[in-house]
Amino acid sequence: MTTHSLTLPGLSAEELSRVSAPLEKAWTLPTAAYTDPDLYEVEIERIMRKSWLPVGRAEQVPNPGDYICFTLYDQPLMLVRGTDGDVRVMSRVCLHRAAPIAEGEGNRKLFSCPYHAWSYATDGQLVRAPLMEGTEGFDEKSCKLPELRSEIWEGFVMVNFDDDAEPFAPQVASYQKAFSNYKLDDMVIIKTLEFDSPWNWKVLVENFMEAYHHIAIHKTTFEPVYPAKDSKIPDADGPYSILHMPAIEAHADDPDGLPLIEGLEDWQRDDLLATVLFPYFLLAFQGTSATWYQITPVSVDRLHLKIHFLVPKTSAALPHIEEIAEGAGALLSVIHHEDIEANDMVWAGLKAPLTSQGRLSPLERSIWQLNQWWLGALSKTGS
Ligand code: FES
Ligand SMILES: [Fe+2]
Known part of the structure; x- marks a missing residue:
């Protein structure tokens, strides 16, 4: 793909070619990609109004x-x-x-x-x-x-919003197959947390999709269980990315008071998977449950977030489910407040005039995958 010819508000051809370079040579998006209101309008027109x-x-x-x-x-x-x-x-x-x-x-x-x-x-x-x-x-x-x-x-x-868009399900057939064991269709929401956050939507998606920051931001929560260095991001066969975070050891059978989802592979019972269906449908999977980060961008610099905790219907019918839901909500809140700290820091830095593009670690392959999709989607004027 050539990005040199792509003209986007606030972004130079040189900056864009750094983004589209192979991962080993790639850089982050330029700051304007997160902060420029004109570019946000282009995102709405070419991405949000054309995506599922x-x-x-x-x-x-x-x-x-x-x-x-x-x-x-x-x-x-x-x-x-x-x-x-x-x-x-x-x-x-x-x-x-x-x-x-x-x-x-x-x-x-x-x-x-x-x-x-x-x-x-x-x-x-x-x-x-x-x-x-x-x-x-x-x-x-x-x-x-x-x-x-x-x-x-x-x-x-x-x-x-686009009447001519290709149907969704066939585009993500390989994703659906990869996660079919979790039986998402059979799940129900048992707890929702809500946040208003002063960040561009991509700040949250990027934070969700890399485990590199476990070593600092989640050093006492996630890092001892899902070490950053073991995280893997496979090639994706569609408009999505998968971050696989292997657990350092097998969990107890009943880690959060919930039964394990029936029919999972051993590694699926233990490991944590964070996924994004582009542009911002964020789903995480673990052995007992799934978590949906429902993002609604409000403006270039603001989003509304609902964090939903989902379990199989059979788990939702357990007599002590309310207590379990409270516990799950408390844990999600602790983790998300750690991430809020990270995203607030990034947002302050992105607005600073001397900030420029940074280099990506191989552990941030999901960000690179999102960036390639983002450039491709913005290249299509669709008119
Ligand atoms: S009935 Fe008049 S605006 Fe709805
Ligand atoms: Fe995090």
Whole structure:
């Protein structure tokens, strides 16, 4: 791939060729890649609006009429299970004069706009528009809230703003096969932590995807169990990266009070795997559970993060599960606060005028893989 011809706000051809060099010679992204608002707009146009993004789990809307509101790249949306049982992601902006018709989450069979009470069914169909008699050519039946393309993949609701995007599942077939033993589709969220963080989204993804920092940031937590030097990052056969962190020794059978997932290989029971499906779908796997870091970029320098802890349905039905969920949440919080410290430091440094590109360690191969994908995605203007 030639990047010399790629023109991106704030980035020189020389900087880009350092990023696209083979890993042994590669450098990090230039600081502008994290801080330049114009470049962020280009990312939104060429990456975020063209990629499959996870916005929820189907199990979060189990009953007809269940809904969760959120906003993605200025578009107010809601994840809804229709009275027909189907899960949809649709605009929640009223077709009359653009007021959002719902906020928060709950259960409704009808969404009534708070402004002039136009009412929509759970599939987005307008069913009632009061006092519109005498409006020429107005037909309620032809009014339906726009729906985003969505796919349910392993229980995750994936959306794509691009109607022409290739379907998600075939693109990540090799990933799905590699993790099929964990049976993600059968898992449910038992604990969620939330954070607002003042960093560019790539700062968090990069931190998630390398174990090099275990030697300093997690030296008393992860490093004694998953030493940085043993971490491995294989070639990826698709738009993703996998960081394999072998455990120094086999764990006890029941490390966090949860049963091991049935059907795992021995190494899968013991080791920790951190993965990213590009651009920012972060999933980690361990012998008992999975963890989903749900990133929602808010601006070039801000993101919202939900850390969800998932276990198999059979584990979620254990009588003492609430206590286990609290314990898991406390541990995730300790680890994430260590990472917050790291990301805060990086963010302060990235904004400093004398900061330039740095060299990548072979242990940071995932960052290099993400950078190559990022350059490729930004090269496609798609118009
Ligand atoms: S804006 Fe929704 S009914 Fe008027
Ligand atoms: Fe970390």
